[in-house]
Amino acid sequence: MGIQEALRLTQVKKSYTGVKALKGVDLSFNIGEVHGLVGENGAGKSTLIKILAGIVKPDDGEIRIKGNDVHIRSSNDATAYGLCFIHQELNLVSYFNAMENIFLGHRYPRKFGPLVDWKELKRKTGKITDALQVSFPLNVPVSYLSAVERAMVAIARAFAESGEIYFMDEPATALTDIEKKKLFAVIRNLRMQGKTVIYVSHNLDDVLEITDRITVMRDGTVVACSSTEEMTKEMLISHMIGKSLTSAFPERKDSTGDLLLQADRLTNDRIHDLSFSLHRGEILGIGGLVGSGRTELLETLYGVRGHQSGSIKLEGKPYAPRDPGEAIEQGVVLVPEERRRQGLVLGRSIYENITLMSLSEVSRFGFLRHQTIRKKSSEAGRRVRLKSSNYDNSVSTLSGGNQQKVVFAKTVMNLPRILMLDEPSKGVDVGARFELYTIIRELAESGVAVIVVSSDFNEILGLADRILFIKDGKMISCRENTGIDQESYLHFCYGREN
Template sequence: MKKEIVLKMEGIHKSFPGVKALDGASLNAYKGRVMALMGENGAGKSTLMKIMTGIYTKDAGTVSYQGNEVQFKGTKDSQEAGIAIIHQELNLIGHMSITENIFLGRELTNRFGKIDWALMHKESREILDLLNVVDSEKTLIKDLTIGKMQMIEIAKALSQNAKLIVMDEPTDALTDKETESLFRVIKDLTYEGKSIIYISHRLKEIPIICDDITVLRDGKFISEAEVKDIDENYIIKSMVGRTLDEQFPNVVVTPGAEVLKVENLSGKYVENTSFTLRKGEILGIAGLMGAGRSELVKTIYGYYKKSSGKVFIDGKEVNINSPKCGVNSGIAYVSEDRKGDGLILGLSVKENMTLSSLKSFSRKLGLNKKLENNLVTEYIEKFHVKTPSENAIIKNLSGGNQQKVAIAKALLTNPKILILDEPTRGVDVGAKKEIYDVINDLKMKGLSIIMISSEMPEVMGLSDRIMVVHENRVSGLLLKDEFTQEKIMRYAIGVE
């Protein structure tokens, strides 16, 4: 059966000062089908979507929607034409309710011109039920988890009754149950004849939910195929221009002396936890979302206060009661939320990289700019950070390159212990490999690393030992030769 084209973008070019973002990119979306849009961070996916919805103006090429060439003047224009986009970055107002956010700018009114709250609450409830969101439609956004906020972004798009819906990394913050609900809704939408453009770094999702796939690389169109005709290796090779035969190289390092010892640590989010970490070792922390993984390391780091227990670094007891104290004790923490906690998006690459270590560049007459510049240049080269210059604003870099800067920022504090919380979240497959190489290089140089990851292959591939957390407690500790997904999952759900 011939596929009906709803959207056709051909030969799209777009340049910004010093950057050619799109170089002849093309994309089709078909009625009643899900088109995966794949590519490394920086491949041009978001730029292409912003041109489609009228946020950016293209330099060259054509955009046709429902058979007519179009040039939308902004998102209001494209929304009125039946196009909705669910952005990766949350665009919600915290002090307003779920209903208010869903209908913001499109409030429903009664025949007297007054806002019809009863109707808006009713329609909100119907959409929330579709998505299996049990929270009241009157709940304030600020009282929701990040995953539920993402579901409200999806609800906003569904409320517009759009013909074409763009989903940009929609499952990034969702639980497995929320993801299942979303996939069910996507299938229902395609049965109704809606078209979906689905952007994701999670390769495993593509055969489950997508019908077609388009791959971009360096702003160029690489290929379009039906998902049933390809495999994961095809996607990876198309995205990065090479095969990734060994994604998790097993670097064997004989661990050295004990660097960190945690004894019976308890606090608001931690219960009676004990473990050790040695020089040149990667200790992986696994567990389900909400198990207390991040809260554990944040208690060690001083972000949360401990109520009892002891922490030793290099054999000496330390009392860490603030992140500043954690840094001074030799611990560096790279947050899972690099944009919220790890980086200041309006500052440059250099300013972000040296922010936590300015003291080491300080002299009586001010900063030693030469030393600062030399170290920043060294890390940009060592970590292969793709940036026009060290003075480029960090929000303009891809997610993978932002993450490399966040890791470099932590390393410039000269830590003994590096904590990496979801180090490759929202990072494409090519940049993941580069970050894995960085982590292994640090391990070989003797750094002690704690790594939290929700991706089972990642935590198993890089770790020397895995500590599993369940309900704020350590439920299991596995050595390398004991790693299996089944064992980790049994500890994670508390049945081992």
């Protein structure tokens, strides 16, 4: 019995209204190992983590921690079992200093009754930072700390709460190489202390560097699990892809027309030196990983972000929108990533949501023309095949797919010149996706230039006429979407040029 199991999952299942997110997952993590967990979006990693964090309840299956059957009903339960989660958005109180954050879940040491014993707090913090061999400023609010230092504080806090199993979700995004080295040193320290670290990341190089074993998930099951020494990047990628899904995409017709938009050496804090062109009737896919600057590129074109240097020309004229209002006036529209948070006013009616982007079209002297609203909304609704009998109903009564169609209808009520889509099929069930893709294709055929950002590479490969690959805000490659298979797609995303 050399190796002991820290956590074992047996046949854990979970479905959300018909969609099977986890189809019986068997997994085990050992004490004193760093374990990589990889898989494409939708593979089931996040559902798995939510189950262990007590946010989601599994439908079936067993969870054992150090051999004991456990039921994780809440995040408090998870903490009590020694499970801790280091997220990208760390749950730190930004105006508390590191010490205060580390001991947030405890009683601070006291003196003279109610007064906090700062000396003792400092001593206790010192013990933890020594054990982990980390250092960060103790006396300033954590908002002044760098990203990696904040991650350290979060890890120290988990350590103080006697965490045994550390889940780290993309901890190295936004870290420089030097910072990443520091983080990895801390992870190795945790392993030496006999802790278990589960390292979840899309960055396969990092996973291969830091982990001892790797588990690959796909379509809600574990498809591979072996020691890191036996794995290569190519093997990981082929496991992640598996058999290619016979994807349901409308036939690609070349409707590419004249040059519409030309970006030249576009630069701001998140994108660097991006040059590309966009034509009428073309679908341009943006390939890249989460955090590569995909969304930020759209935001720059939409006037949410400015650009420090470089230029954009729309039909030969300089284009530099200062806010989305100006972009919309120029016929550039966006379907944002977070439908509920950014796309819809949930409490309001379908009419109100559809017309929100083009109020001046449905009014005279600022007064609404209800007849025009009715006519134009149902036209836009028809264009996107929105199924709803009554547009007076609140959008919150619609399904995810139909809600997305409302956002689409809003953006295409006036036929735009450029339609930008950020994760267009997110939260849309598989059945409704084909319809969405067909709508996108139809819009392109009618002359609209479309830019698609998606984490689902099949979506980009199935939809796009051309693909612009970016990494860390820089262009890797821009090429016609012919002869690119899933493997080479991922290679481009990871920054290889051929």
